Amino acid sequence: xxxxxxxxxxxxxxxxxxxxxxxxxxxxxxxxxxxxxxxxxxxxxxxxxxxxxxxxxxxxxxxxxxxxxxxxxxxxxxxxxxxxxxxxxxxxxxxxxxxxxxxxxxxxxxxxxxxxxxxxxxxxxxxxxxxxxxxxxxxxxxxxxxxxxxxxxxxxxxxxxxxxxxxxxxxxxxxxxxxxxxxxxxxxxxxxxxxxxxxxxxxxxxxxxxxxxxxxxxxxxxxxxxxxxxxxxxxxxxxxxxxxxxxxxxxxxxxxxxxxxxxxxxxxxxxxxxxxxxxxxxxxxxxxxxxx
Amino acid sequence: xxxxxxxxxxxxxxxxxxxxxxxxxxxxxxxxxxxxxxxxxxxxxxxxxxxxxxxxxxxxxxxxxxxxxxxxxxxxxxxxxxxxxxxxxxxxxxxxxxxxxxxxxxxxxxxxxxxxxxxxxxxxxxxxxxxxxxxxxxxxxxxxxxxxxxxxxxxxxxxxxxxxxxxxxxxxxxxxxxxxxxxxxxxxxxxxxxxxxxxxxxxxxxxxxxxxxxxxxxxxxxxxxxxxxxxxxxxxxxxxxxxxxxxxxxxxxxxxxxxxxxxxxxxxxxxxxxxxxxxxxxxxxxxxxxxxxxxxxxxxxxxxxxxxxxxxxxxxxxxxxxxxxxxxxxxxxxxxxxxxxxxxxxxxxxxxxxxxxxxxxxxxxxxxxxxxxxxxxxxxxxxxxxxxxxxxxxxxxxxxxxxxxxxxxxxxxxxxxxxxxxxxxxxxxxxxxxxxxxxxxxxx
Numbered sequence: 001x002x003x004x005x006x007x008x009x010x011x012x013x014x015x016x017x018x019x020x021x022x023x024x025x026x027x028x029x030x031x032x033x034x035x036x037x038x039x040x041x042x043x044x045x046x047x048x049x050x051x052x053x054x055x056x057x058x059x060x061x062x063x064x065x066x067x068x069x070x071x072x073x074x075x076x077x078x079x080x081x082x083x084x085x086x087x088x089x090x091x092x093x094x095x096x097x098x099x100x101x102x103x104x105x106x107x108x109x110x111x112x113x114x115x116x117x118x119x120x121x122x123x124x125x126x127x128x129x130x131x132x133x134x135x136x137x138x139x140x141x142x143x144x145x146x147x148x149x150x151x152x153x154x155x156x157x158x159x160x161x162x163x164x165x166x167x168x169x170x171x172x173x174x175x176x177x178x179x180x181x182x183x184x185x186x187x188x189x190x191x192x193x194x195x196x197x198x199x200x201x202x203x204x205x206x207x208x209x210x211x212x213x214x215x216x217x218x219x220x221x222x223x224x225x226x227x228x229x230x231x232x233x234x235x236x237x238x239x240x241x242x243x244x245x246x247x248x249x250x251x252x253x254x255x256x257x258x259x260x261x262x263x264x265x266x267x268x269x270x271x272x273x274x275x276x277x278x279x280x281x282x283x284x285x286x287x288x289x290x291x292x
Numbered sequence: 293x294x295x296x297x298x299x300x301x302x303x304x305x306x307x308x309x310x311x312x313x314x315x316x317x318x319x320x321x322x323x324x325x326x327x328x329x330x331x332x333x334x335x336x337x338x339x340x341x342x343x344x345x346x347x348x349x350x351x352x353x354x355x356x357x358x359x360x361x362x363x364x365x366x367x368x369x370x371x372x373x374x375x376x377x378x379x380x381x382x383x384x385x386x387x388x389x390x391x392x393x394x395x396x397x398x399x400x401x402x403x404x405x406x407x408x409x410x411x412x413x414x415x416x417x418x419x420x421x422x423x424x425x426x427x428x429x430x431x432x433x434x435x436x437x438x439x440x441x442x443x444x445x446x447x448x449x450x451x452x453x454x455x456x457x458x459x460x461x462x463x464x465x466x467x468x469x470x471x472x473x474x475x476x477x478x479x480x481x482x483x484x485x486x487x488x489x490x491x492x493x494x495x496x497x498x499x500x501x502x503x504x505x506x507x508x509x510x511x512x513x514x515x516x517x518x519x520x521x522x523x524x525x526x527x528x529x530x531x532x533x534x535x536x537x538x539x540x541x542x543x544x545x546x547x548x549x550x551x552x553x554x555x556x557x558x559x560x561x562x563x564x565x566x567x568x569x570x571x572x573x574x575x576x577x578x579x580x581x582x583x584x585x586x587x588x589x590x591x592x593x594x595x596x597x598x599x600x601x602x603x604x605x606x607x608x609x610x611x612x613x614x615x616x617x618x619x620x621x622x623x624x625x626x627x628x629x630x631x632x633x634x635x636x637x638x639x640x641x642x643x644x645x646x647x648x649x650x651x652x653x654x655x656x657x658x659x660x661x662x663x664x665x666x667x668x669x670x671x672x673x674x675x676x677x678x679x680x681x682x683x684x685x686x687x688x689x690x691x692x693x694x695x696x697x698x699x700x701x702x703x704x705x706x707x708x709x710x711x712x713x714x715x716x717x718x719x720x721x722x723x724x725x726x727x728x729x730x731x732x733x734x735x736x
Contacts, residue, residue: 012384014387016383028396
């Protein structure tokens with residue numbers, strides 16, 4: 001008997017479409033595209049669509065920032081105190097003014113290098129170091145400049161250190177009576193020479209008033225009674241020592257002189273006061289016997 | 293002829309491209325089955341034929357990576373009869389082979405079993421300009437062969453130079469570089485029906501494949517199933533196919549004759565179907581399981597259930613003795629072999645030094661065929677199987693696959709054909725720039 005449900009056998013041949021799809025699938029380029037290109041494209045497209053919305057983008061940035069802050073503001077990273085070492089009371093005040101920090105602050109927000117530069121730019125500071133010490137302490141180590149001399153400039157009195165660097169302004173000369181005074185334009189550039197000259201003054205110290213820089217090239221030593229010693233550009237210390245030797249031997253400077261001119265070291269010149277000149281002339285006349 | 297020349301050269305180019313890509317498909321469209329093999333070429337061969345090493349007949353350079361067979365549909369006498377059906381069958385085979393190989397193939401080499409092939413022996417003769425034979429001279433002598441009228445709607449399938457003669461010396465394989473005055477050549481031309489070839493081409497194109505070569509199935513099954521000395525000394529290969537039987541004669545490694553008989557295994561099946569009153573599918577099954585051509589006393593007692601599903605008990609329980617089956621099959625097989633014999637006689641096979649005949653193809657698996665064939669074809673008959681190629685599945689090593697395997701060898705090492713040589717300058721149109729270029733090239 002014939003089977004009742006007699007289906008015609010299915011055609012085993014692939015349809016044209018199946019055949020083509022099959023061949024496409026066997027194409028290496030297509031396969032690699034499906035394996036690599038398509039997932040990459042899908043993920044990139046998804047991300048692009050997600051980020052196309054401004055609110056979402058901002059939310060993402062906010063979340064990232066919040067997370068960052070949460071880590072930064074952990075107590076382990078907080079700085080609570082600033083300690084300044086090696087600074088006088090005024091300098092301490094100045095440093096605290098220069099670094100307007102709002103404690104407690106996270107150590108991530110501190111730019112130590114920039115702060116160090118800011119502190120170093122203070123006149124009174126020679127060198128500064130900064131560390132964040134465990135326990136939340138910002139340590140500022142300062143080396144202060146030592147004032148060595150007073151400079152009377154056109155702007156007023158200023159304290160300078162041994163290298164001629166400005167330390168602080170000064171109200172009056174009397175406030176630092178222990179320091180010598182120099183004056184004149186460009187005097188601050190030659191502080192080292194000035195200090196050497198002041199060292200060399202020695203026996204003249206009681207009469208010494210100060211040094212004046214003349215024409216930004218040489219020094220005048222000013223004594224009391226408005227006496228001056230004009231020193232040459234080169235070998236100023238030697239010239240001064242010669243003058244001091246003369247002064248000790250012949251009491252040169254106790255006489256009525258206005259200036260000892262050593263600008264030409266080969267030919268020291270004296271400038272006498274008006275009365276002394278007249279007196280000398282009178283004595284010479286007497287000596288000549290011409291008493292009229 | 294120029295048009296043919298161009299199309300054949302285009303196919304050769306396609307084959308070269310496929311070789312560069314390393315993958316090519318073999319398609320044997322037969323009347324009973326369609327076989328598709330996918331070959332992979334592993335780069336340049338290690339041995340070239342010029343080294344004197346035959347490199348295992350050229351099969352060392354490739355391996356079969358995909359093989360598929362499907363029942364053929366819409367093909368009769370080796371010719372495409374119902375094109376959509378055939379196209380579907382080709383798609384089935386190609387897809388299955390691609391799946392096994394896991395690569396996509398774009399180029400295919402196909403063979404043609406029907407199409408009424410006809411052989412012509414041509415000869416040409418030229419006087420050499422220079423006393424040394426150059427490649428140009430070979431092309432000229434090939435072009436000098438006078439082509440007979442091939443008939444309307446016929447197309448050249450193969451045009452192979454078979455023999456060269458220089459002055460009085462003949463039997464040369466390669467005359468290049470030799471010295472002489474007159475060069476002559478013999479060429480074997482095989483023509484086939486153009487519309488059959490076009491149908492196959494169209495079917496292959498419909499499957500998105502490119503045809504990289506076309507060969508006669510009689511030729512390629514001879515290439516695969518004749519051993520070296522048979523090809524050298526002279527032998528005939530009879531490919532017993534489903535719808536047609538191919539006959540080819542080889543000597544000195546060249547095919548010199550090919551023909552096909554439009555009879556085959558399908559006719560045997562039809563005879564059984566008619567004689568026993570069973571459907572064709574049952575007849576085919578009975579033929580393959582119980583078929584034979586020589587009856588013995590034992591066969592009278594061996595009863596075969598031939599079945600049926602009419603619902604009539606008497607009809608559905610019929611049996612037939614094997615002797616009866618053999619009685620139906622034998623006359624048809626004899627007829628086929630006699631037809632083949634007639635073709636061989638017409639070709640002058642008896643004049644060849646060796647009379648070896650090799651039976652191959654699916655039909656050669658009938659038990660007792662060699663005994664029957666030796667009565668009709670002569671004493672030197674043997675059953676041939678295709679040579680082994682690397683990677684071929686066991687199921688595809690039988691004699692039914694001799695033309696598919698032969699196509700593999702053909703794909704790996706095609707024989708020089710007429711179109712593998714440049715057209716001589718005289719054959720170009722008179723005012724062509726190419727002609728001028730060639731003239732310069734030849735004279736400087």
